[in-house]
Amino acid sequence: MNAIGKPGFDVARIRADFPILAEKVRGRDLVFLDSAASAQKPRVVIDAMVHAMEHQYANVHRGLHWMSERTTEAYEAVRDATAELLNAPDRSHIIITYSSTAAINLVAQSYGRGILKPGQAVVISEMEHHANLVPWQMLRDAHGIELRIAPITDAGELDMAGFEALLVDGKVGLVSITHMSNVLGTYTPAERIVQLAHQYGAKAMLDGSQSVVHRRIDVQALDVDFFAFTGHKLYGPTGIGILYAKRELQDAMPPLFGGGDMIRSVSFERSTWNDAPYKFEAGTPAILEGIGLKAAIDYVQAVGFDAIAAHERALTEHALSKLSAIEGVRVIGRAQDRGGVLSFTVEGAHAHDVATLLDRQGIAVRAGHHCAEPLMRRLGLDSTSRASFGIYTTMAEVDALADALVRIKGFFS
Amino acid sequence: MFDDLRDLYQDAIMQRGRAPRHGTRLAAYDAEARGDNPMCGDRVHVFVRHEGDVVAELGFEARGCAISIASADLMAEAVAGQSHARIAEIAEAVERAVRTGVLDDPALEGLRPLAAVHAAKSRLKCATLPWGALKSALEGSVRS
Structure with a gap:
């Protein structure tokens, strides 16, 4: 029970x-008292992963046999569960990655290099985890993007006036801010952050690694463009993370990794990409972890x-x-x-x-x-x-x- | 009352950690080096004065936990009057002691409290931080 x-x-x-x-x-x-680093796992997650290994496991997406079809179905169910968890318009907005870090790096490298132009700026805040700082420094150094740091107040809240001041010159292409500080526990005013970003012509990303565990997230109500979280803090396994990305942005973004699963057709001369979100998911995915995360999401949703x-x-x-x-x-x-x-x-x-x-x-x-x-x-x-x-x-x-x-x-x- | 905490945080560690006897920059020194542990922000700056081929005196400035400061303070006493070759042996004995819990050099009784760090694997680097800085200082000095 x-x-x-x-x-x-x-x-x-x-x-x-x-x-x-x-x-x-x-x-x-x-x-x-260390769940913010990584949470413990409920029996249903453990059982789902063990059950897959014992009874229902093969590679996904390409097998024509019974085991592959069943495993694909079990694995892909995490995309639907995540879409429901975040209230995404549909499953195609959900890109499955390996961690929050991988999700943020995907945006930095694909959206950052593919869509942002040198001379544009990215805004983060003073209370980011290194995972939402270092990828932007790398983008800055490789692609000529300016990195702007929004101040926080002494109380540990985002300084909204200071944040807005960074946006007014219209050079900012993307804002990427934590939704909940992993140090201070502060929730940032996500709705207002996204609103201001859009008002000044920037896209908005939220690092939801901490927040998704504690609060109901509604990406449509927030109108956020990208939302990243990881499985292992949400009572699921390590090795799997999620990037919610608006479908029209995904369509414009170039793939980051090349390989199997992300292609439509391949010849020595050229390859064509699979549709989003699959064009961002090269290689055999974290199959067991996807099955585990699905069970974890079902668990928290039921509670x-x-x-x-x-x-x-x-x-x-x-x-x-x-x-x-x-x-x-x-x-x-x-x-x-x-x-x-x-x-x-x-x-x-x-x-x-x-x-x-x-x-x-x-x-x-x-x-x-x-x-x-x-x-x-x-x-x-x-x-x-x-x-x-x-x-x-x-x-x-x-x-x-x-x-x-x-x-x-x-x-x- | 604190018996369950005393295995690691013995009196020697607590007293040395709180009020180190050698926690100052030497007025005159001929070798120095810094060490830091980026994981926790601990920092130590070691100052050494030689007399001939031996280390005559060691002082340090540190910001860190009780274990790293106590280790630096005990180190200052253990290496005074010793040659570089002997100091290298002492540092190796400390490294073995924090890893195994056994201090196998009877001449180093004063360093025995550091062997208790063996019980807290995540803290080994705190104990070895000043020893790494001392090694850098001695390598940077002209004597070897």
Whole structure:
């Protein structure tokens, strides 16, 4: 029995769906507060992947035999599930990649080199993950694109006036902004970002790696042009990511990788491309991972984003109040709209020492710069510890974190 | 109360990490090098003064965790009065100690707290960071 189909939100039932949560770490119950790095997997995801390997596996798209047809159907179902998850107009808007990073690089290299012209600009923000920074630096250096950095406020929110100021000269061809900071937990005002980008003639991309886990996404309501996310943070497997891209943009964009599956016909003289989205999907795809991600999407959809969002909002509020009450513990960022990702520092203790001491008490957090070095510099920090919550996180786990931090404070004083 | 935390964060590590005895730039030095760990932003700058062929004195400036600073501080004492060849042996013994948990050179008793880092695999680089900087400093100096 799993949590699907049960009325209300019962975290104990959810937890029972995740086998790893029964594991002990150093003889204690695992308190896993590192879901923003990678989330744990529910039984339905594990079973779907094992079932495929045991009963229904062959290469996809080209086989003329029963196994290939059935596997193709199971794999392609992730495209439909994703279209529904994001409220895309139809499945052809969904490009399957290998990660968020691969999705962003696809836009940088295909849209960036194929459509943007040297002299045009791309806007990102000060609170991007390296995955939404480095691809644009590479594009800048290879293709003569200007890279502009939208400022954030001291509260850790996007500075909308500063953002708009970067757009007014009309040189910006594309805006690519995180939808939720992996360090601060800040949600950015996606609708307004897209609106402003369009107003000044730019396309808009959102890095939804964090946000898609916690909130219902509606790409049509946002009118966003590109939306990237990854499977493994959404309780699915690693090795698979998604790029939502408006179909008319896909049609204009050149393919990035050449190979099998992305072609219509090939001769030594020339090749013609398959239709979008397949022209962006060269080579045998992540078949098992697609099947796993489909199961993960079905799982979160069945639990429901209203319930997920409410649960995580309660956890975040509880954590903010517990952590803020500990003298010497400082939560980084004061964004109005924030989700279940909290970075903090402990006075007198380095983030890595804090993380190790938490680990000694069975509590898994991340520490370091969180793949966002420029943001750390902007905040005047070298590193922070970060606790992040998932669908299975409990209030008791937040309390355990707060209690452990009190101990660590004592240890260092 | 903190017994479960003490295996790694022994008193020696905590005290040295908080108040290192050698955590200053030497007034006079003839070799120096920086080391950093981009994963966590830890930085150490090592200063060495030689007398003849041996390291007479080592000081450092560091920003980092308790383990990296304690390691630098214990290093300063372990290498004072030693030749480059002996320091290379000591550094190798430290490397083995943090990897295996066993300090196999009885002459290096003062470095024993570092062997406990073995229990936290993700922290090995914190302990070895100052030793890498010292190696660079000695390679950059004219003596060898």
